[in-house]
Amino acid sequence: MADPSKIKFLVVDDFSTMRRIVRNLLKELGYVNADEAEDGAVGLQKLKGGGYDFVVTDWNMPNMDGLQLLKAVRADPALKHLPVLMITAEAKKENIIAAAQSGANGYIVKPFTAATLNEKLAKIFEKLEGTSA
Amino acid sequence: MAKPINFDESGDSQDLQSLFDSIAAGAGTAPPPEAAADSAADNSGDSADLQALFDSVMAQQAPASAPEQTSGGGEVFQRIGHLTRELHNSLRELGFDQMLGAAAKTIPDARERLSYIAQMTEQAASRALNAVDIAQPIQDRLKSDSELLGARWEKVFTNQLSVEEFKALAADTHGFLRRVPEQTQATSAQLTEIMMAQDFQDLTGQVIKKVVDMAQTMETQLLKLLVEVMPEDVRAETPSGLLNGPVINALGRSDVVTSQTQVDDLLESLGF
Numbered sequence: 001m002a003d004p005s006k007i008k009f010l011v012v013d014d015f016s017t018m019r020r021i022v023r024n025l026l027k028e029l030g031y032v033n034a035d036e037a038e039d040g041a042v043g044l045q046k047l048k049g050g051g052y053d054f055v056v057t058d059w060n061m062p063n064m065d066g067l068q069l070l071k072a073v074r075a076d077p078a079l080k081h082l083p084v085l086m087i088t089a090e091a092k093k094e095n096i097i098a099a100a101q102s103g104a105n106g107y108i109v110k111p112f113t114a115a116t117l118n119e120k121l122a123k124i125f126e127k128l129e130g131t132s133a
Numbered sequence: 134m135a136k137p138i139n140f141d142e143s144g145d146s147q148d149l150q151s152l153f154d155s156i157a158a159g160a161g162t163a164p165p166p167e168a169a170a171d172s173a174a175d176n177s178g179d180s181a182d183l184q185a186l187f188d189s190v191m192a193q194q195a196p197a198s199a200p201e202q203t204s205g206g207g208e209v210f211q212r213i214g215h216l217t218r219e220l221h222n223s224l225r226e227l228g229f230d231q232m233l234g235a236a237a238k239t240i241p242d243a244r245e246r247l248s249y250i251a252q253m254t255e256q257a258a259s260r261a262l263n264a265v266d267i268a269q270p271i272q273d274r275l276k277s278d279s280e281l282l283g284a285r286w287e288k289v290f291t292n293q294l295s296v297e298e299f300k301a302l303a304a305d306t307h308g309f310l311r312r313v314p315e316q317t318q319a320t321s322a323q324l325t326e327i328m329m330a331q332d333f334q335d336l337t338g339q340v341i342k343k344v345v346d347m348a349q350t351m352e353t354q355l356l357k358l359l360v361e362v363m364p365e366d367v368r369a370e371t372p373s374g375l376l377n378g379p380v381i382n383a384l385g386r387s388d389v390v391t392s393q394t395q396v397d398d399l400l401e402s403l404g405f
Contacts, residue, residue, distance in 0.1 A: 089379035
């Protein structure tokens with residue numbers, strides 16, 4: 001498993017409180033390298049700038065929502081390999097299916113626990129290592 | 134329309150005026166033959182301003198830059214203008230315009246209250262998170278210091294330390310024990326701060342109750358109005374899309390999940 005502190009996260013959510021909470025949780029798990037964006041459009045710009053290894057995003061945001069961001073990431077040859085974990089209050093089955101079909105690597109529904117975040121991150125990293133090994 | 138409405142004549146509130154202003158700003162239509170008939174309608178009791186507004190809605194030319202406008206689009210705007218006029222008359226005759234006006238007036242108040250709630254909850258969240266940022270490092274240091282000392286004491290019980298080293302360990306341990314109460318006190322203080330930060334709930338709870346009451350009143354009044362105004366066949370169910378926010382009440386719903394386990398099961402069943 002790669003050194004957690006080397007993995008650069010982008011946390012995308014329109015509520016600063018939630019961004020702070022997610023960053024704190026990531027820090028406790030050893031992922032100390034994290035940047036933030038307040039909507040999908042800002043997030044996409046940052047991603048296009050390069051250097052990011054993982055995206056954690058909300059769904060319901062102004063300017064560009066999480067699903068649109070996910071699709072944009074998957075459509076960009078330079079970004080499509082990035083793991084995208086959705087953390088959102090959207091709980092319709094329709095949402096979950098749409099996210100999965102658009103290429104989300106994980107879906108966490110709010111409110112969530114630190115243990116759930118840890119579990120989903122581990123699962124994603126496991127799968128990534130499986131394919132790159 | 135900058136001139137103030139004459140309240141005495143038509144009884145139209147400022148809010149209804151703004152509504153018609155926005156229709157006028159967005160509409161673009163060819164002048165219909167009925168414009169002449171409408172301008173003779175001053176005896177209906179409408180103010181001169183409102184009458185002129187209706188005339189201007191009817192009389193505006195369709196701009197060439199509107200991309201999807203065909204001659205059909207122009208006709209639609211005409212008819213909307215007519216309907217709006219008729220609706221306005223009906224509302225006034227039924228007395229609903231006063232009610233809508235009163236309801237609309239409560240909206241800015243509700244906006245203010247909701248802004249207050251957003252502000253209070255954000256402040257509380259900040260306070261709590263700041264307290265965590267202060268307390269967490271204290272806990273981390275306690276943990277690492279005690280682990281280091283613990284490791285050295287292990288060596289004592291396996292006879293791996295010299296007398297000099299043991300004396301040094303005793304001094305370090307003594308120092309550590311003297312520092313602990315101060316650090317736990319500091320953490321307790323932050324825990325108290327987190328507790329106190331929850332005081333917003335009392336204030337926001339009261340304000341939320343007021344907004345709920347107001348929304349309930351508005352809903353009842355608007356529903357009464359809608360039911361009277363809208364024909365049966367126009368009442369359609371619009372799909373709610375993918376931006377719904379958190380599920381407040383899942384009772385009776387089969388289209389939502391209520392736990393992370395259900396999310397995981399759904400994804401697994403689809404092969405994800």
